[in-house]
Amino acid sequence: MEIWGVIVIFLSLGLLIFLALRGFSIIIIAPLASLFVIILTQMPLLESLQDTYMSGFVNFAKNYYLIFLFAALFGKFMEDSGAARSIAEKMLNLIGRRSKFKAMMSIVVICAILTYGGINVFVVIFAVLPIAKPLFRELNIPWHLFLVPFFFGIATFTMTMLPGTPSIQNIIPIQYFGTSTMAAPLIGVVATITVIAVNIFYMRYALRRSEKKGETYFNSKNLEKTNSPDEDPYASKKLPPFLLSLLPPAFLLITLNIFKMEVIYSLMLSVIVCLFIFWPYIDKKLQTINVGATNTVLPIVNTSADVGYGAVIAASAGFAVVSGWLTDIPGSPLISLFLATTFLAGITGSASGGLGIAMEALGETYLKLGLDPEVLHRIATIASGGFDALPHNGAVITALAVVGLTHKDGYKHIFVTAVIAPVVAAIPALIIAILFY
Numbered sequence: 001m002e003i004w005g006v007i008v009i010f011l012s013l014g015l016l017i018f019l020a021l022r023g024f025s026i027i028i029i030a031p032l033a034s035l036f037v038i039i040l041t042q043m044p045l046l047e048s049l050q051d052t053y054m055s056g057f058v059n060f061a062k063n064y065y066l067i068f069l070f071a072a073l074f075g076k077f078m079e080d081s082g083a084a085r086s087i088a089e090k091m092l093n094l095i096g097r098r099s100k101f102k103a104m105m106s107i108v109v110i111c112a113i114l115t116y117g118g119i120n121v122f123v124v125i126f127a128v129l130p131i132a133k134p135l136f137r138e139l140n141i142p143w144h145l146f147l148v149p150f151f152f153g154i155a156t157f158t159m160t161m162l163p164g165t166p167s168i169q170n171i172i173p174i175q176y177f178g179t180s181t182m183a184a185p186l187i188g189v190v191a192t193i194t195v196i197a198v199n200i201f202y203m204r205y206a207l208r209r210s211e212k213k214g215e216t217y218f219n220s221k222n223l224e225k226t227n228s229p230d231e232d233p234y235a236s237k238k239l240p241p242f243l244l245s246l247l248p249p250a251f252l253l254i255t256l257n258i259f260k261m262e263v264i265y266s267l268m269l270s271v272i273v274c275l276f277i278f279w280p281y282i283d284k285k286l287q288t289i290n291v292g293a294t295n296t297v298l299p300i301v302n303t304s305a306d307v308g309y310g311a312v313i314a315a316s317a318g319f320a321v322v323s324g325w326l327t328d329i330p331g332s333p334l335i336s337l338f339l340a341t342t343f344l345a346g347i348t349g350s351a352s353g354g355l356g357i358a359m360e361a362l363g364e365t366y367l368k369l370g371l372d373p374e375v376l377h378r379i380a381t382i383a384s385g386g387f388d389a390l391p392h393n394g395a396v397i398t399a400l401a402v403v404g405l406t407h408k409d410g411y412k413h414i415f416v417t418a419v420i421a422p423v424v425a426a427i428p429a430l431i432i433a434i435l436f437y
Contacts, residue, residue: 056311111153
């Protein structure tokens with residue numbers, strides 16, 4: 001019966017991926033997958049749905065709603081004022097657009113700066129897309145290759161590895177370990193250097209391979225979408241100066257990491273700074289505020305739905321078996337923490353969702369082992385980014401839809417840059433953590 005519980009967990013993951021690839025929302029998929037687990041493992045039906053599933057859902061929303069709200073408002077102000085676009089244009093001019101590789105590296109740096117500055121992933125894609133498409137068309141780069149620099153820049157080192165990043169993944173462990181966003185900087189830097197090296201290697205390889213195959217922008221798939229003229233919402237808009245655009249992200253990072261201010265206060269004040277600085281650059285001010293606020297709903301509900309599903313998994317007999325296997329792995333407990341968090345992120349298809357479940361279910365256990373809380377923070381955070389980017393991940397599905405590609409067209413690039421590369425980067429990070437802490 002215990003092995004059957006493990007099998008059911010993986011069958012439910014297969015169901016999640018199957019339905020996600022067919023376009024179903026995680027808001028529907030997560031309760032269905034939970035119901036699948038509950039029925040097949042003979043868990044109490046109503047109790048498991050109303051108590052276990054909804055407790056996971058509600059607890060995550062309660063703990064992180066305000067963070068999502070202020071982050072969404074911050075991102076919307078950066079988007080509608082043109083500040084995100086101003087930063088993107090400046091970086092593109094500095095790094096260059098003279099060669100295909102330099103152009104792709106420019107996209108990486110733009111995405112990394114914007115996400116490290118606290119700007120939401122979905123804001124980044126809409127800020128970058130209007131300059132990326134003409135750039136790729138001009139240099140005749142196959143459009144599917146856009147996914148390489150984009151996910152390299154948004155979903156690797158600035159999400160889980162770099163010390164000080166204001167990402168939700170770097171914030172979640174704070175309340176469990178009493179740490180800060182700067183936790184274990186050496187481990188984070190080692191992972192960062194590794195993931196950058198791996199992804200640069202892959203980006204060069206993917207570019208050379210496409211050139212050998214004779215691929216161009218104009219013969220790539222989804223030509224009817226990518227070759228059509230795209231209206232640039234910033235074409236006739238006056239953008240704020242580059243240095244002014246950098247002020248709110250810099251303010252957020254300084255208050256969060258130097259003054260060690262509470263995350264909610266840092267984000268709240270950063271929103272006020274945005275409002276004050278960018279007021280003249282925002283055309284429809286009330287609309288920006290309202291849309292920014294409503295932009296909170298889908299991410300928090302999606303992630304909470306994921307966490308609810310994860311809570312059902314964590315309450316199942318199969319999870320107890322898997323947890324036993326992971327905690328019994330010989331060697332450092334850090335390895336089992338990494339594997340457990342990775343497993344949960346993969347199951348839920350969400351870095352923040354998987355990390356939230358891991359911290360709730362296992363955080364106290366690892367803390368009682370006497371391990372350095374900062375090391376636990378950084379290893380768990382790094383572990384959350386990797387298998388979270390499986391095909392059923394919400395950001396993966398949304399990004400593919402926005403850029404006009406399918407899983408078949410471009411998921412292989414996402415898998416290498418956002419799954420394989422972070423997992424490889426975790427190896428030296430774990431070695432450093434085990435040997436020096």
